[in-house]
Amino acid sequence: MTILYAMTKKILPKIGFFGVFLGCLISFSACGSDSSSSADDGEFFSSDSQMNDSAASKGEKNDASSGSQAASSNSPSKQEAKTETVSSKEALMPESKKVNGTCATTTGKIGKGELATWKFYRNDGSVIEQIMAPFKWSFTGGNTETLQGNGLDEVNVRYENAGTATATLIVDGNEVKCDPLQVQGIPITIKSCGPTDPKMTSIKAGQAISWTVEAESESKITGYSWSSEFGTVSGNGTSGTLTATADMHKKSVTATVSVTNSDKTTETYTCEGVTVLDPEAVDLVLMIGDVNEYNPDDKKATLPETAFIPAQTPITIQIPSNAIQNCHVACIPKIGSDSQTLQNGGLVWDGTVIDNVGYFGPCAPGKKYSVEANVTTFCMVKTD
Helix, strand or coil, X not given: CHHHHHHXXXXXXXXXXXXXXXXXXXXXXXXXXXXXXXXXXXXXXXCCHHHHHHHHHHHHCCCCCXXXXXXXXXXXXXXXXXXXXXXXXXXXXXXXXXXXXXXXXXXXXXXXXXXXXXXXXXXXXXXXXXXXXXXXXXXXXXXXXXXXXXXXXXXXEEECCCEEEEEEEEECCEEEECCCEEEECCCEEEEEEEECXXXXXXXXXXXXXXXXXXXXXXXXXXXXXXXXXXXXXXXXXXXXXXXXXHHHECCEECCXXXXXXXXXXXXXXXXXXXXXXXXXXXXXXXXXXXXXXHCCHHHHCCCCXXXXXXXCCCEEEECCCCCCCCEEEEEEEXXXXXXXXXXXXXXXXXXXXXXXXXXXXXXXXXXXXXXXXXXXXXXXXXXX
């Protein structure tokens, strides 16, 4: 009977009216309004302080994937509505090893002196098993070192000092390492991060991509850390470098830089992308002929889309093998009204801006070139 009472006491605040009905059946007493039962009911339906905190927090965030709610929970109004969680005074239930999962903060980055909400997300075990499971929390960097309670799946901890804070949870006897929390100190402003050469919008495989970050802070900046999902970025200062490879062909390759200051603030920034072209991966083989024959827009409309160089999309083109030696190329825009835009530096041919798109070269039969145009463009190899 004692176990049933404890289970009902934990479950009722979480399952509403049905729980009240279930509690009545389990306690074998009527849910009336007489004075003798009201005192018992008041004790029966009460919950410890951390359960109230947990229930309040659940109203703020019900889904681990809800980014907007997670962000809003760090607003001043949300912070003021929370209180620090305290451990339960009740005896912990026995460990069954059935409940397991992951854990992270719902608040994201916070500032010094603010509260962070840590939450457990169940992967294994049932809802009832989670409600009854013993939770033992441990924290570094916060005002609170440990918390515990049955079903204590969400807790609030205050952090006075900046830096990286961690939490570990033992739930139902299973250890869960939580994602770290960044407590911010004096702010860092990252103004920009782009290619060291501003004109570098594309690069060939085998060459190096270099980015430079510009950041400032009232606290001394103490370090830069570079990374990329595309490969290893070398450099630990304001510049980072990555070598482009063939498998990056036509991908916009980016890097991420994390900037840290002496007040232990860390800001992360994604740098502008640079498109990589594999010189051996041909996207378009030019045709031989007189491009002027296709000057009317309706004439160009008869061509397939694959015959054009897409706007602002670096590609690799190839001169046909039956072109004459020392050949030349001529280009026109797909839409006639874009002619002036294309003429005014709108075509980059193997890294060189073309001033006269009507006649440039020389080219060579079978040779491959990296090309980028600011408008959709049609090019042909001249016959003479």
